[in-house]
Amino acid sequence: AQRVTQPEKLLSVFKGAPVELKCNYSYSGSPELFWYVQYSRQRLQLLLRHISRESIKGFTADLNKGETSFHLKKPFAQEEDSAMYYCALSRYNQGGKLIFGQGTELSVKP
Amino acid sequence: ETGVTQSPTHLIKTRGQQVTLRCSSQSGHNTVSWYQQALGQGPQFIFQYYREEENGRGNFPPRFSGLQFPNYSSELNVNALELDDSALYLCASSLDSGGNTEAFFGQGTRLTVV
Numbered sequence: 001a002q003r004v005t006q007p008e009k010l011l012s013v014f015k016g017a018p019v020e021l022k023c024n025y026s027y028s029g030s031p032e033l034f035w036y037v038q039y040s041r042q043r044l045q046l047l048l049r050h051i052s053r054e055s056i057k058g059f060t061a062d063l064n065k066g067e068t069s070f071h072l073k074k075p076f077a078q079e080e081d082s083a084m085y086y087c088a089l090s091r092y093n094q095g096g097k098l099i100f101g102q103g104t105e106l107s108v109k110p
Numbered sequence: 111e112t113g114v115t116q117s118p119t120h121l122i123k124t125r126g127q128q129v130t131l132r133c134s135s136q137s138g139h140n141t142v143s144w145y146q147q148a149l150g151q152g153p154q155f156i157f158q159y160y161r162e163e164e165n166g167r168g169n170f171p172p173r174f175s176g177l178q179f180p181n182y183s184s185e186l187n188v189n190a191l192e193l194d195d196s197a198l199y200l201c202a203s204s205l206d207s208g209g210n211t212e213a214f215f216g217q218g219t220r221l222t223v224v
Contacts, residue, residue: 046212096204
């Protein structure tokens with residue numbers, strides 16, 4: 001069965017500290033992996049996708065097929081990074097049909 | 111370019127009733143997906159419509175049904191409402207149904223079943 005697991009419900013760090021939000025998945029095949037973010041009182045929006053290999057707002061995520069992981073990292077957290085983060089996957093070539101993890105709330109303290 | 115809009119924002123229904131939720135896709139998008147998000151959980155895929163045809167369905171019973179119209183707006187209908195149907199319902203539109211396409215989400219409809 002396809003599944004996305006985010007083991008931490010809440011991650012609290014101080015401003016300037018490194019951040020790593022964990023995401024593991026189970027899927028037989030070639031999935032497409034995404035990170036979506038929801039800031040307070042805003043709608044869910046795409047942060048980054050593995051195929052783009054880009055850095056958005058200082059965040060990066062590397063797909064590790066051996067460990068079936070897609071952890072989100074940022075070297076220096078900012079207070080404006082505080083939000084709900086969701087890892088999601090879709091089957092290859094089936095865009096828009098997303099399987100989400102439970103989400104991790106990131107709290108960055110001053 | 112207009113974003114994804116959903117109506118109503120909030121809704122209270124009684125168990126056993128029927129409800130219709132509406133979604134207006136982002137301009138130029140021909141694909142819409144619906145999700146149910148229970149409190150404290152991630153969104154769960156209900157189904158997707160592509161060019162007015164159902165194009166995939168998640169693990170939801172047939173009392174969850176949908177429509178997509180020629181202008182690509184969409185409806186989610188839920189019959190025989192149950193208390194567990196209380197959730198935030200999200201729709202997301204995308205440019206097409208294939209590839210690594212980005213989904214643009216609406217603000218959601220909060221449904222409460224009493």
